[in-house]
Amino acid sequence: MNGFVRAVFIAAITFLLPACIDFKAEFRLNPDGSGTLNVVYSMGDEAIARQAGLTGLGRALGGSGQSWAHRLTFEEGELRSHLEGLEIRSITKTKKNGRTFMHAEAAFGNLDTLARSIFGEAMLFERLKNGAVRLHIDTIPEELPSPEAPSQAWRAFAGLEVAVKVTVPGTVVSTNAHQRNKGSLGWRWAHHGKNLDSIRRIHDGADLVVSGEKIQWTLPRLAGNQVRVLLDRAGRLARAGSLKAAWHTLKAYEKIPAKRRTPLTNRRFNDVLKIYRAEVAAAKQERFYFQCANRALVTYKKNGLAAAERELDVFHERFPDSRHAWKIEAKRDFLGRHARGELTDLKKTFEAIENHIRSARFGIARTIIEGKLLSDPVLKKKKETLHSKLWKAADTLWKIQHAEARNLLASGRMKAAQKIYHVIRNKWGLADYQRRAEAELARLKRSR
Numbered sequence: 001m002n003g004f005v006r007a008v009f010i011a012a013i014t015f016l017l018p019a020c021i022d023f024k025a026e027f028r029l030n031p032d033g034s035g036t037l038n039v040v041y042s043m044g045d046e047a048i049a050r051q052a053g054l055t056g057l058g059r060a061l062g063g064s065g066q067s068w069a070h071r072l073t074f075e076e077g078e079l080r081s082h083l084e085g086l087e088i089r090s091i092t093k094t095k096k097n098g099r100t101f102m103h104a105e106a107a108f109g110n111l112d113t114l115a116r117s118i119f120g121e122a123m124l125f126e127r128l129k130n131g132a133v134r135l136h137i138d139t140i141p142e143e144l145p146s147p148e149a150p151s152q153a154w155r156a157f158a159g160l161e162v163a164v165k166v167t168v169p170g171t172v173v174s175t176n177a178h179q180r181n182k183g184s185l186g187w188r189w190a191h192h193g194k195n196l197d198s199i200r201r202i203h204d205g206a207d208l209v210v211s212g213e214k215i216q217w218t219l220p221r222l223a224g225n226q227v228r229v230l231l232d233r234a235g236r237l238a239r240a241g242s243l244k245a246a247w248h249t250l251k252a253y254e255k256i257p258a259k260r261r262t263p264l265t266n267r268r269f270n271d272v273l274k275i276y277r278a279e280v281a282a283a284k285q286e287r288f289y290f291q292c293a294n295r296a297l298v299t300y301k302k303n304g305l306a307a308a309e310r311e312l313d314v315f316h317e318r319f320p321d322s323r324h325a326w327k328i329e330a331k332r333d334f335l336g337r338h339a340r341g342e343l344t345d346l347k348k349t350f351e352a353i354e355n356h357i358r359s360a361r362f363g364i365a366r367t368i369i370e371g372k373l374l375s376d377p378v379l380k381k382k383k384e385t386l387h388s389k390l391w392k393a394a395d396t397l398w399k400i401q402h403a404e405a406r407n408l409l410a411s412g413r414m415k416a417a418q419k420i421y422h423v424i425r426n427k428w429g430l431a432d433y434q435r436r437a438e439a440e441l442a443r444l445k446r447s448r
Contacts (some may be wrong), residue, residue: 022041022042022043023039023040023041024039024040024041025037025038025039025040025119026038026039027114027119027123029111029168029169029217031169031214031215031216031217032110032216032217033109033110033111033215033216033217033218034107034108034109034110035107035108035114036089036105036106036107036108037086037104037105037106037107037108037114037117037119038104038105039102039103039104039105039119040101040102040103040104041101041102042099042100042101042102043074043099043100044098044099044100045095045098045099045100046098073102074093074100074102076091076093076102079091079102079104082117082118083104083106083117083118084116084117085108085113085116085117086106086107086108086113086114086117087106087107087108087109088104088105088106089105089106089107090103090104090105091103091104091105092104110218111125111217111218111219111220112218112219112220114220115220116220120220122137122138123135123136123137123138124136124137124138124232125217125219125220126219126232126233127219128209130212131211131212132173132209132210132211132212133209133210133212133215133217133219134207134208134209134210135166135168135207135208135209135210136205136206136207136232137164137166137205137206137207138205163186163187163188163189164186164187164188164206165184165185165186165187166184166185166186166206166208167183167184167185168183168185168208168210169183169210169214169215170183170210170211170212170213170214170215171183171210171211171213171214172185172208172209172210172211173209173210173211174208174209175207175208175209176206176207176208177206177208185206185208187206230249230252230253230256231249231253231268231269231272233249234246234249234250234253234272234276235271235272235275237249238272238275238276238279239275239279241279241283243276243279243280243283246272246276246279247276250269250272250273250276253269285319285322285323285324286324288315288318288319289315289322289324289327289328292311292312292314292315292328293312293327293328293331295311296308296309296311296312296331296335297335299311300335300338300339304339305335305336305339308335309332309335312328312331312332315328316328334379349368350382350386352368353365353368353369353386356368357389357390357393358393360394360397360427360428361427361428361429362390362393362394362428362429362430362433363428363429363430364429365386365390366387366390366429366430367429369383369386369387369390370383394428394430394433398424398433398436401420401424402440404420405417405420405421405440408420409444414444417444418441418444421437421440421441421444422437422441424436424437425437425438425441
C-alpha cells in the first residue's frame with residue numbers, strides 16, 4: 001500500500017484453564033505513529049457462567065492486579081470504556097460453538113493514545129541514543145506466576161501458547177524474534193507443563209529495535225511508560241554486569257512518587273532487584289575465585305603444594321556450591337601434577353607455539369595447542385587465545401600471499417605465483433588453506 005508503512009502485531013494466547021481465554025490482536029502502525037487495532041478474544045460460555053461476577057482473564061485466574069488481562073470484559077459498554085480516547089469503529093459480541101467472542105476495531109492518532117488503551121498497556125516504547133526506537137511487548141499479563149515460582153504453580157497453565165507477529169517500517173536493527181523475513185518478525189512460545197525454560201522465554205516477551213530513518217513516532221509521554229523504560233534499563237544493565245549503573249537506576253525508581261507507580265511496576269521493580277542481587281552475588285564469587293586462584297599460584301611458587309591447596313580450600317569453605325567449584329578442583333589437580341613433575345615447562349611450550357605461528361608452521365602450532373600437554377581445563381582460556389592468534393595470523397598471511405600471487409600473475413610470472421600456493425598447501429598444515437591453495441592452483445592450470 002503506497003505511502004502507508006505498517007507495523008502489525010498479532011498475538012494469540014491460549015490457556016488450557018477452567019477460564020480458557022483465547023486472545024488475538026492486530027496493531028497497524030503508520031510511520032507517523034497513527035494506526036488501527038483489531039482485537040478478538042473469546043471464552044467458553046460455561047467458563048463465563050462459572051466465573052459469575054468475575055470479568056477478565058486476571059480475575060478468572062484469581063489475580064487482583066489492574067493489568068490489561070484483568071480488565072478484559074464480555075460487556076460491550078465496559079469494553080468501550082476501556083478503549084476511551086480511540087476512534088471506535090465497531091464492537092461486536094457473538095456466540096459460536098459454546099464460546100462468546102468479543103471483536104473490537106478502533107483507530108488511534110498517535111502512540112500516546114494507543115498506550116492509554118487497555119491493549120496498549122502491554123507495549124513499551126523507548127527512544128535510544130542513536131535515534132532508533134525500541135518496542136517491547138509483554139506477551140503475558142502480570143497475574144501469571146513469575147519464572148521463579150515453584151513448578152507446581154505453572155502446572156495449571158500447561159498448554160499455554162503465545163504467538164506474536166510484528167511488521168515494522170524502517171530497518172530492524174536487533175530483535176529476539178524466532179523467525180524473521182525482512183521487516184516481518186515472528187515469535188512463538190509454548191508451555192506444556194514440564195520445561196520451565198519455556199516460561200522464562202515467554203516472560204522475555206517480544207523485543208525489537210527499529211532504526212529511526214523511516215518513522216516519525218512521538219513516543220508516549222505517559223508516566224507508566226517512562227517508569228517501565230527505567231526498570232527495563234535497570235534489568236538490562238544488571239544482566240550485562242553494569243552493576244553500579246543498574247543500582248543507580250533502581251534508586252531512581254525508588255525516588256518516583258508513589259502515585260506514579262502501579263502494582264505492575266512494583267512487581268517489575270522487585271523482579272529486577274532479584275536479578276541485580278543475583279548478579280552482585282555472582283560477581284562477588286567470581287572476584288573471590290580469582291583472588292584464591294592467584295594466591296594459590298603465588299603460594300605454590302613460594303611455599304609448595306600443601307600451602308597452595310589451603311588457599312584453594314578457603315574458596316570451597318565459603319562457596320561450596322559455587323559454579324566455580326570445578327575450576328578450583330581443576331586448579332588443585334593442575335598444581336598437583338606440576339608438583340609431581342608430570343607437566344613440562346609451560347612457558348617454553350607457549351614460546352615454541354608463538355615461534356611456530358610466526359614462522360607460518362601453523363599445523364605444528366595447532367598440533368601442540370590441541371595436544372595432551374595443554375589438555376588441562378585450567379589452560380582452556382590460554383588455549384582459546386592461542387587458537388585465535390593462530391587463525392588470525394593465518395588469515396592475515398593468506399591475504400598478503402594471495403595478493404602477491406595475483407600481482408605476480410598480472411606481470412606474467414605464473415611459476416612464482418604457483419610457488420606461493422605450493423608453500424601454503426605443503427607447509428602451512430591447515431586443511432582449510434590447503435583447499436584454498438589447491439583451488440587456486442587448479443584455476444591457474446586451467447588458465448594456461
